[in-house]
Every structure is written in C-alpha cells, then in structure tokens.
Amino acid sequence: MSYKDPQILPSDITPQAVYEKRRQLIQAAAAGSFGLALAPWFSREALAANPQSLAATPNPLYAGKDDLTPLKDVKGYNNFYEFGTDKRDPAENAGSLQTRPWTITIDGLVKKPMTFDIDALLKLAPMEQRVYRLRCVEGWSMVIPWDGYPLSSLLNKVEPLGSAKYVEFVSLADRKQMPGVNSPILDWPYREGLRLDEAMNPLTLLTFGLYGEVLPKQNGAPVRVVVPWKYGFKSAKSIVKIRFTEEMPVTSWYKYAPNEYGFYSNVNPNVDHPRWSQASERRIGDPKGIFAPKIKTQMFNGYSDQVASMYAGMDLKKFY
Amino acid sequence: MKLVIFLLALLPLDRLIYLGFTDGLSANPIEFITRSTGTWALVLLCMTLAMTPLRLMTGSSQPIKCRRMLGLFCFFYACLHFMIWLWLDQNFDVVAMLKDVVKRPFITMGFLSLVLLMPLALTSTHWAQRKLGRRWALLHKLIYVIAITVILHYWWHKAGKNDLQTVWIYTGVVLILLSCRIPMIRNQLTKLKPR
Numbered sequence: 001m002s003y004k005d006p007q008i009l010p011s012d013i014t015p016q017a018v019y020e021k022r023r024q025l026i027q028a029a030a031a032g033s034f035g036l037a038l039a040p041w042f043s044r045e046a047l048a049a050n051p052q053s054l055a056a057t058p059n060p061l062y063a064g065k066d067d068l069t070p071l072k073d074v075k076g077y078n079n080f081y082e083f084g085t086d087k088r089d090p091a092e093n094a095g096s097l098q099t100r101p102w103t104i105t106i107d108g109l110v111k112k113p114m115t116f117d118i119d120a121l122l123k124l125a126p127m128e129q130r131v132y133r134l135r136c137v138e139g140w141s142m143v144i145p146w147d148g149y150p151l152s153s154l155l156n157k158v159e160p161l162g163s164a165k166y167v168e169f170v171s172l173a174d175r176k177q178m179p180g181v182n183s184p185i186l187d188w189p190y191r192e193g194l195r196l197d198e199a200m201n202p203l204t205l206l207t208f209g210l211y212g213e214v215l216p217k218q219n220g221a222p223v224r225v226v227v228p229w230k231y232g233f234k235s236a237k238s239i240v241k242i243r244f245t246e247e248m249p250v251t252s253w254y255k256y257a258p259n260e261y262g263f264y265s266n267v268n269p270n271v272d273h274p275r276w277s278q279a280s281e282r283r284i285g286d287p288k289g290i291f292a293p294k295i296k297t298q299m300f301n302g303y304s305d306q307v308a309s310m311y312a313g314m315d316l317k318k319f320y
Numbered sequence: 321m322k323l324v325i326f327l328l329a330l331l332p333l334d335r336l337i338y339l340g341f342t343d344g345l346s347a348n349p350i351e352f353i354t355r356s357t358g359t360w361a362l363v364l365l366c367m368t369l370a371m372t373p374l375r376l377m378t379g380s381s382q383p384i385k386c387r388r389m390l391g392l393f394c395f396f397y398a399c400l401h402f403m404i405w406l407w408l409d410q411n412f413d414v415v416a417m418l419k420d421v422v423k424r425p426f427i428t429m430g431f432l433s434l435v436l437l438m439p440l441a442l443t444s445t446h447w448a449q450r451k452l453g454r455r456w457a458l459l460h461k462l463i464y465v466i467a468i469t470v471i472l473h474y475w476w477h478k479a480g481k482n483d484l485q486t487v488w489i490y491t492g493v494v495l496i497l498l499s500c501r502i503p504m505i506r507n508q509l510t511k512l513k514p515r
Contacts, residue, residue, distance in 0.1 A: 077347035085483045087346070140348055185482045191325060200470045260480050273479055275424050282350060290340070 014048075015148070045119060051216070054209035055127060056147035060067035067141035072213050073285045078218045079136065080237060081185055082171070084176040089180070096177050100224040108168075108244035111159035122208060124157075125149035129212065133266045135301045141281045145208030146226050152200045156224045160196065160244050167199040168249035169225060170207035170241035192236035193249035193263065194227065195310075197264035203228060203306050205302050229303040232267045262320040266311070267301035269295070271320050327387055329393040332360040333400075350408045362470055364394035366493050369467060373500040379513040388444050391463075395441040402434050426476035433469045436462050436490040464501070467494050 024277055031280045080090040083097075103123065107113035116124070127147055155167070173181050173189035181188050198204065205226045208215055215221040220237025233253055243249075253261035269279045280282050280294040300307050311319075337355055339345045346352045368390040371383040411415040421431045440460055442448070449456050471491050478487050499505055 073347035085481070085485075087348070140351075183485075254483055257480055272423075275426060275477070277420070280346065284347050290345065291408065294409070 004122075005158060021126060022196050023168045038301060041089055044059045044244060051213040053133055053212055054147050054214050055196075055259045056129040056143075056209065056212060057111065057126065059130050060129040062132065064130075064131035066131070066133060066143040067284075067287050068131065069144060074142060074210060075218060077284060079138075079184045079232065080180075080218055080220065081108070082173065082180045082188075082190065082238070083218065085179045085185065091180055091216075094217035094221075096179075097172075097217045097221065098177055099217065102240075104153075104223065104239055104242060106158045106242045106244075109164035109246060111161060111246050112157070114158050116154070121154070121223060122205075125153040127208070132205070133301050134226075134228065134229035134232055134235075135281060135297065137261065137278075139276055139278070139281055140284055141295075142284050144147040145211055146205055146207045147212065148205045148207035148226070150202050151206040151225055154203065154206055155199060158244075163246050164244035164250055165196055166245045167194050167196060168196075168241075168243040168245055169236035169237050169239050172238045172244070184290065187255055188261075189240075190236065190252050191249060192225075192234055192251050194234070196244075198307075201310070203303060221318050229267055229300040229307045231261075231267060233261065234265050264311075264316075264319050266307075266316065267297060267319075268320070269297040269317055270299075271317055321382070323390060325389055329364065329390070332397070352405065354401060354404050355407075357397045357404065358474075360362055361394050361397035361401055361489060362474065364390055364397060365463075365467060365470060366490070366497060369463065369494070370485065371496040373497065376500070376506065376509040377512045387489065391439060392444060395437050396439055398434050402430075426473055429469045429473035429476065430482055433466050433473060436466050436469065440466075464498060468497060469492075 016292045049089070072153040077087045078090040079087065083093040085286050100118065103115050103116040104118075105113075105115045126149060128149060129145050131143060131145045132143060135145055169192045171190040171192075172178070175181050194204070203272070205228075207220075207224050207226045208222065210216070210219060215224065219234075223239055224237040225235050225239065248263055249264060251261075256262055267278075272278055278297055281297045282294050286292040298304075336345070336356060339352075339513065340349070368387055371387040371390065375381065387395040406412060406417060412421070420427050422428070440462060443452060443456060443459060452459065469493055471487075475484070475487050478484055500509060
C-alpha cells in the first residue's frame with residue numbers, strides 16, 4: 001500500500017528531472033549561477049513538461065532544407081512585450097495567460113461579421129505543418145515547423161466587401177494576464193496589419209501550434225498569424241480581433257517609430273534598418289556552433305517566388 | 321586589496337567562460353556576450369568615477385589607489401565588447417565597420433568612447449603620469465566626456481525598442497557621479513569626511 005502525505009501537494013514535488021540533476025544544481029549554485037540554472041524550473045508552467053499535442057499533416061511544399069531551430073530556443077527566446085522586454089521574459093511570465101475561453105471577432109468591411117470560438121477555429125480547416133524561416137527585424141532568425149492553415153480559409157468565411165483593402169489584427173492586452181501591458185512601452189493593444197492580398201496569400205498561416213504541439217503561451221497562444229516573408233513583428237500573436245478596413249491600419253511599431261518599422265516591413269537585405277544593416281542575420285541555434293558566421297539574408301526571406309509579384313512596380317526603399 | 325579587486329573584476333569574464341561551457345549563454349550567445357561585456361565596461365566606468373567622491377567622503381586615499389585598475393578593466397571589457405562586434409558582426413571587414421561607424425549614431429558613440437579610452441589606458445602608468453605632469457590630469461578629464469558618449473551609445477541602441485528602463489538607471493548613476501565634480505557639491509561631499 002502506498003502512503004500519501006496529505007501535506008505535500010503534487011505541485012510541491014520537485015520534478016524528477018530537477019531531482020536527478022541535484023548535484024549539478026549544487027555545483028551551479030557554488031559557481032554562483034543558481035538563479036540562471038533554476039530559471040527554467042521556476043518558469044515550469046510556461047515550459048510545461050507535457051505539452052498538448054496538435055495533430056497536423058506535414059505539407060511537403062514547405063518541408064524546407066534548413067536545419068530546424070531547437071524547440072528550447074523557439075520557446076525560450078521570444079519578443080512578446082506583453083510579457084516583458086527581455087527575450088527570456090515571455091517564457092517566464094506567459095504562464096498567466098488564459099487561452100480558454102478564447103474568441104476572435106471579425107468585423108469591419110465584411111458581409112458577415114462573425115465571432116469564432118477557438119475550438120471552432122481549430123476545426124475550420126485541415127491542420128498542416130509548414131517549416132518556415134522566421135527573420136526578426138533585430139537581425140536574428142529561426143527555422144520553425146508551424147502548425148496551422150492558410151489565413152484565407154478563415155477570412156473567406158466572413159465574405160470581405162469589395163471596399164476592404166487592409167486587414168488589421170488586434171492582440172489581447174489584459175493587464176491581469178500580461179504584466180508587460182502595465183508599462184507604456186507601446187500603445188496597447190498591439191496592432192498589426194496586412195494588405196488584403198498579403199493576408200490572402202497562401203503563405204500567410206493562421207497558426208495554432210509548433211513542432212506538433214499546441215502553441216506555447218510565449219509564442220502567441222492560442223492563435224496567431226505567421227507571415228514568413230516579413231519581419232517577425234508583423235506576425236501578430238494572441239489575436240482577439242480581425243478588422244477589414246479601407247485605410248492602411250496604424251500598426252503599433254509604426255506608431256512608435258515610423259522611420260524604423262514601416263507598414264510593409266518585408267524582409268529585404270538591401271534596405272537597412274536605421275540602426276543596423278539587414279544584409280545578414282544570425283541563425284539561432286546554428287549547428288555550426290556559437291562562433292558560426294552570420295548568414296546572408298534573402299530577399300523576402302527566400303519567399304520571392306510566392307510573394308514578389310504582389311510588390312511589382314513598388315519602390316521597396318520607399319515602402320519599407 | 322588590489323589583488324581582491326583584480327580577481328573580482330575578472331568574475332564577469334569567468335562567468336561568461338563558465339556559461340559558455342555549460343550551455344548557459346542563452347539562445348543567442350553572441351548577443352549575450354556582446355551585451356554582457358558592454359554592460360560590465362559601463363559598470364567599471366561608473367566604479368572608476370566613484371573613486372574620487374569616495375575619497376572626498378572618507379578622506380582615505382585607498383579609493384584612488386584602486387582607480388587605475390578599475391579604469392583599465394573598463395577598457396579591457398570595452399575592448400572585448402568591440403572585438404566581438406568586429407569579429408562576429410562585421411567579420412573583420414574594417415571598411416564595412418567604418419561605414420557602420422559613420423552611418424549609425426549609436427555605433428559612432430560606442431566607437432568614439434573606445435577611441436577616447438585608448439589614450440587614457442596608454443597614459444595610465446606612473447611614468448606617463450610623471451612625464452605629463454599637470455597635462456595628465458587635464459587629459460584624464462576625458463573620462464567625463466567618455467561617460468556621456470557611453471550613455472548615448474547605450475541610449476540610442478535601446479531607444480528604437482523603447483526599452484529604456486535599465487538605461488535610465490545607468491544614466492542616473494552617471495549623472496550623480498558627474499555632478500560630484502561640480503565645486504559646490506564637491507565641497508558638500510568633503511564636509512562628510514569624518515574628522
């Protein structure tokens with residue numbers, strides 16, 4: 001017969017992995033890096049040991065030949081200012097995000113404004129897995145297998161009117177769940193936007209998971225978009241609202257610094273950011289090791305074949 | 321005393337080496353190392369600047385004896401910071417590097433700070449001090465200019481992402497330390513000295 005100590009809650013039990021590494025932990029403590037070594041344990045909610053899996057069929061068109069970025073880097077190195085400005089903050093703080101119940105309201109210039117429940121969204125179209133390159137405006141990149149379906153599958157349901165030219169995405173901004181929203185870094189809620197043809201492009205993915213598991217909270221759970229030919233900040237996370245408009249939406253980063261973060265923000269090695277060159281990028285988790293040289297950034301992040309025609313005749317230096 | 325400071329000032333480097341061997345340098349190790357060495361150069365600059373106010377307040381000459389080593393360590397971390405950038409960001413392409421220096425104000429300020437630190441490091445010996453005489457003190461007043469260019473470097477680097485919390489703290493510290501040089505405040509500090 002097994003004995004259960006009523007004083008010990010399941011949540012009090014030291015995870016086995018931590019227990020097994022206790023000697024290393026003590027050594028680490030002796031070396032003065034206790035806080036850093038234990039950080040993943042303290043943030044165990046965000047890095048839950050048993051993530052929910054999400055069934056998705058790999059799409060061979062987007063299998064890609066790039067080495068995948070390790071899952072721990074995808075989950076541990078994030079820009080998600082609603083949870084803090086440090087890259088490690090989202091993994092540490094996103095545990096408080098409630099991803100159920102969740103709805104997306106779609107309105108604006110559409111024939112049928114609708115509100116979708118997250119569970120309905122999950123079943124709306126067949127879930128595919130696509131490996132996309134993600135290029136951050138800061139000059140680093142990852143390669144991530146996302147799980148989702150083209151955004152167009154959802155947008156077509158509400159029947160956009162002919163006058164609709166743009167799509168605006170609004171992310172959740174709840175002070176109670178998102179500590180970062182208390183600081184006036186940006187004009188919350190986070191707003192992003194795409195031109196209608198960009199939003200309808202088959203590459204634009206409405207995303208619910210990565211690496212075959214439900215989106216980790218720090219990666220924009222429960223639902224986000226992924227726009228692989230644009231800098232990462234264009235891919236709005238934790239979306240609660242989609243609006244069709246005639247005017248170009250004023251996006252959050254554009255509002256803050258229009259000379260640095262244009263509406264288009266297509267990945268373009270020939271148009272520098274005012275504070276750094278965009279000609280090359282550092283691949284996170286590069287298998288060549290820490291001192292691997294940077295790699296060349298590709299036009300439209302390597303997706304020219306699928307997207308370049310949308311910008312034919314446009315001066316991309318002007319419409320950055 | 322000096323040996324203790326020497327060993328303590330090496331700790332940030334020890335830490336980076338330790339983290340390097342234990343996979344602790346985050347997902348973006350180069351950025352981590354660049355930022356860490358930059359931050360420690362700034363911390364050591366602040367410590368160097370704190371020695372004179374400390375002397376005024378305590379009347380002890382001990383802080384001044386440590387000042388040179390702290391200043392040299394500031395230069396040491398600034399050099400590491402610069403070399404990592406030159407190597408891993410610019411791939412030792414000096415022309416591209418100089419283009420960046422001219423084009424981007426935050427890099428201009430960082431580079432200027434390093435260039436200005438060089439004569440101070442080179443003239444940090446007793447011999448140079450004797451040779452230069454009164455001009456030595458004048459030359460080393462450059463550290464006040466450097467404190468400002470360093471803060472601008474840091475500020476402009478972070479400004480684009482509106483992530484200025486830490487920058488504000490360092491700016492505050494630097495401003496306090498610089499204000500200790502204003503004669504009126506300097507006199508007040510001297511009055512704190514135990515008699």
